[in-house]
Amino acid sequence: MAPKKTTQRLGAAHNALFLQIHEEMRRRIQNGDFKPGDRLVEDRLAEEFGVSRNPVREAIRLLSSDGLVEVNARRGVYVSVPEVEKARELVEIRAVLEGHNARLAARRGNPKLLAEAGKILEKGQAALAGKRTSALAQLNDDFHRALSRASENETLAEMLATLRLRSSLVFAMADPEVQGQSWQEHADILRAILDADEDKAAALSTDHVLRAGERARARRERLASDGELTQ
Template structure:
């Protein structure tokens, strides 16, 4: 049976790409997993062409590695690249928060507050199944407040490339992450650019698994 990957109005390559990205970021496809065109096309009910194009686009984003005559595998940053990616992401997240505190659009801040409350509600219930989605929504909403589209494109790619370096299923870490989100939001609402930037940068370093930063 074909896997549902989107609606009829979305280009096929994009639907395949989005479905594969989600499975990579959810760790359904772990680093090193072979991504076989024929198997994926059969599972998704599409031809090999959109699968091939999707894999090429994911390779350009750093999520997939394609080796000639050997095919595609899920990427894992090399040991010497991990800290590089973390440092760049921390720097850009700090800039993102600084701009959000400077611009602090009231309507967009309301969305940030709504996302934060939704995550807090699930944590109180002990339901962590949607926390990655809540986390993505919070950072997307923060980017909307910052108002810099180019910065969001850069950060989105880095978030995907570094997602596997962060532990997302540990309840203690999830609670800590959400407290840090609340601190960042308070700084943004207060218009404290320096504090918002410091908290956002620290948030990235706090979230990474120690062994991932040193392997």
């Protein structure tokens, strides 16, 4: 009997397409290219990506389940604006878990995993020096995920991955002019981890998240007072 030929299923190709669009739109939201309150028009996005509206619609559905966009019958689709109380809750719980993650990374002291974090830190500092600010959001995410791997606690890493996604809108509202301060804090955290100073690493990491949340809150208030932020 001749072997059955295998062909690519159209559904699989479609899935790959809308997942790619989802990832690109998620990246743009986290980078601040799509800002909280911005409308997302399916036709325009489909034209920009060179696709039909269907994969764009599926990508938006995923982004909605991620909590990154809102679908409203009157306003259409727009980037979510984090509620003040929800933003505070996300920052507080993420701060605690990031602190514990840094403590574990310092305790494990895995040289290979910490070297990976160090390389990402260098890339971030280089991007900052070169004023390539569009690359910083992804590098920031990469740095924190590298520290999650360095904790060698998969459950904690999974919890933080979910929290980082849900809180990405909060931190996307931080003033881009303070990126230098953020990357200096990254360097201080990594130094404490490399020194195996668990208490200092935990404290610095917790404070890093809380300060970032405060910067985002302050900018949100400025945007709201200037009429640039709408629910």
